[in-house]
Amino acid sequence: MAKGILARLAAIEDGDILRLSFFAMLLGTASVLLIDYMALSADTPPADPANIADPVLPAVDRPEIDPGDPAFRPHETITTPEAVLTAPLAIELGPQGVLALTGTIGAGAAARFEAELERRGDYIETVALNSPGGSLDDALAIAAAIRERGYGTSVAAGAVCASSCPLILAAGTSRSVDAAASVGVHQIYAASARAVAEIGPAQAMSDAQTLTARITRHLVAMEVDPDLWIHAMETPPDKLYYFTREELERYRLADTAVN
Secondary structure, three states: OOOHHHHHHHOOOOHHHHHHHHHHHHHHHHHHHHHHHHHHHHHOOOOOOOOOOOOOEEEEOOOOOOOOOOHOHHOOOOOOOOOOOOOEEEEEEEEEHEEEEEOOOOHHHHHHHHHHHHHHHHOOOOOOOOEEOHHHHHHHHHHHHHHOOOOOOEEOOOOOEEEHHHHHHHHOEEEEEEEEEEEEEEEOOOOOOOHHHOOOHHHHHHHHHHHHHHHHHHHOOOOOOOHHHHHHHHOOOOOOEEEEHHHHHOOOOOOOOOO
16 A cells, blocks of 8 residues: 555645645644634724824834933923823813813714804914824824814914924924924724734725825825825834924925924
């Protein structure tokens, strides 16, 4: 019997053996990936882009930045308490027509913002931002309302505008960023293994590309250089790419230097 098996193997051409080996390797690799994927799906909760546990994320390593630059040490320059930043977005009208948006942009924040504009929109001149970001849809809706009404935007000293928040900053007809403010971006949405399992990897990839297109179109419409979003796409969600003053002005995300 052993001789019969050896004889049959010997009769297989070398090309067929290589093809069989190749497909066996593919099958083995696919099996390993499937096992890893199922393990991740079981252990990883769905990603929620509006759920920001640590608003003052560390900066990506940028050795070219001067250590004295606020972009180098956000944990020192952002003075707003974390409890304030992680709270639902607070909307408060202050003196001189400044409407302050402080906290996380959760689902429904845009509707509350619109309601505030209906009540007191005539008194507003500038929207002051101090937010670690949150819901992309709400951020874009707030941005659209700001541009439609012709308000300016600002980020004060000690404040942060990160993740989806810079999309709101971009909507201002004037954009003022204090030299001691922190403005940063990172990947807006990264689907968990479980989320990919629900919608499929092809749909997840399609959604990511659609999201990028929406953001790019928005920045172009706001006359902000869309190249700034390359830094977001390159930065993992557990870190932030904090812009230097030179970058803010070069990308036209800030047009007023406030010292």
